[in-house]
Amino acid sequence: MAQQMTPKMASLETTDDGNEDNRQQPKIYAKNSMDRFGDDLYGLILSYLSLEDRFRCECVSKQFQRTVFESVVDITLSDTFINKILKIKGQLLTRIVIKFTNIKTIDCRIISEKYKKRVPEVLQIFRDNCRHLREIYCNLRENSSQTMSSLLPLITRIGNLCKEFWISGPIINGIDPNSESQSLIHCHRLSHLNINSLSHVFHNTSGQILVNNLTIFELSHYRDKDKELLSAFVAHNQSLKSLTFRTSTKSQETLNEMSVQLSRLPQLRDLRLGFELYSNELSVNETLLTIGLNCKQLQRLTLMSLSCSDYSMQLTLDSLGSYRRLKRLQLQYINIDINADPFKHCQRLTHLELILTPKIAKVLENCHQNCSRLQYLYIYYTEDMIESNRHTYQIDTECLSHISRLPALQMLVFQCYGSTRFNDNDLNAVLSSSPKLKTIEIRLNNRKKLFSK
Structure with a gap:
């Protein structure tokens, strides 16, 4: 019968390698050993430290050595990090990476062009020494299929999804125009993808679609000629829950066809649409109606006009x-x-x-009756653009009066560039007259000011 190892035996375990001197192996502490007392507490305290501070604390005690890296589950590789490890010899880097025994996710999407060639090398060292590594977030660049072939099955996210709804460059979108996008077909677990052109997810010669069952997708540029590609993409990605879609078109037919395809996504919860329209004759109201009738799970909607100053999208x-x-x-x-x-x-x-919604006071006039459940209101405007393009962007006391009548409002945020037409007394009046309003946040010229009850 095998003898059960006691805590004391575990800490003194040795091995005979054939020599006269028996060398003591690294101590293996049982879970109920007094030598591990306080590990959970130290692990929690050290989890609040930055990566650099953790390395400094490692020399404090053996207990710190055991616990300082236990809570590191996710790590983001930056230019600074890459620059530092380039000065480290390969074997020493491996010894450092081994410390991250519990790491599961590596995010290297913010690495710049300067250090992009070193990313595969560093990721490979992590992959070889971190047995819990499950996910990699990255951008696909030139020769990715060659330099990252063994890493592709671990890639689950490509490109940074934009928090702000702006047009972004192709590198930010996750796939360099010079990259071999065909390597996408080897990313079997890919769930998040951000690209500049829909053609990037199709094989150059065969036309085979390279991605399936995405959860989050962001497309920066949809064109009139992409109708067939969109139909194929939607057919293979019925699992989409979040979609960002920017389109430029001169045709109402293209808008209508686009809405028909997007309405085939039954799981969609979050939709962000950007329209660049080149004619006053184009309308998105029918487009939105088609999507709304069919995407019954939709809970979040963003609409953005990407049009030039000559035309402002009218919406009812x-x-x-x-x-x-x-x-x-x-x-x-x-x-x-x-x-x-x-x-x-x-x-x-x-x-x-x-x-930047024109005539904001009129827009909010009956909001207290129509939006009785509204809890959060954010308004971005500028006082320096009054009467810009025949529209008025301003907040005045009339607008504040409409806001103060919102019955369920709890958080109000104003972001402004320029100057404001109201003072602290006006905001305090809104705060006191609104029944459930707890906080007003003013972001003026990159500075924040809070008013609260």
Whole structure:
């Protein structure tokens, strides 16, 4: 019968290598050993330290050595990190990487062009020495299929998904225009993808689609000629829950066809649409209606006009009546039809963000009746652009009066560049008159100021 190892025996275990001097092996501490007393507490305390501080604390005690890296589960590789490890010899780097015994995720999407060639080498060392590594977030660049062939099955996210809804460059989108995007077919577990062109997810010669079952997808540029590609992409990615989609078109037919394809995504929860329209004759209201009627799980919607200054997209918001579960709405550069009582179909809204919305006071006039559940309101505007492009971007006391009547509002955020037309007394009046409002945050010229009850 095998003898059960006691804590004391575990700490004194030795081995005979054939020589007269028996060397003591590194101590193996049983879970109930007094030598491990306090490990959980130290591990929690050290988890708040930065990576550099952890290395400094490692020399404090043996207990710190055991616990200082235990909580490192995710790590982000930056230019600074790469620059430092380039000065370290290969074997020493391996000894350092071995310390991250529990690491599961590596994110290297923010590495710049300067250090991109060293990324595969560093990732390979992590892969060979971190047995718990499960996910890699990265960008695909030139010769990725050759330099990262063994790493491709671990890649689950490509490209940084934009927090702000702006047009982004191809490198930020995750796939360099010179890269071999065909390597996508080897990323079997890919769930998040950000690209510049829909053609990047299809094989150059065979036309085979390279990605399936994505969860989050961001496309920076959809063109009129991409209709067939979009149909194939949607057919193979019915699992999409979040979609960012920017399109430029001169044709109403293209808009209608696009809406038909996007309405085939039954799991969609979060949709961000950017429109660059070249004609006053184009309308997105029918497009939004088609999507709303078919994507019944949709809870978040962002609409952005990417149009030039000669044209501002007109929107009635009547189509939002078909979005039965819509709770969060963001409108950017949208010229809302204020005569149509814009938010009459938005009774379920809890979060509303208005970014450079013309005639903001009129837009919010009946909001207290239509959006009785609204808890969060964000308004971005500038006082330096009054009457810009025949529209007015400003917040005045009339607008504050409309806001103060929102019955469920808890958080109000103003972001402004220039100057404001209201003072602290005006904001305190809103705070005191609004029944549930707890905080007003003013972001003026990159400075923050808080008002709270």
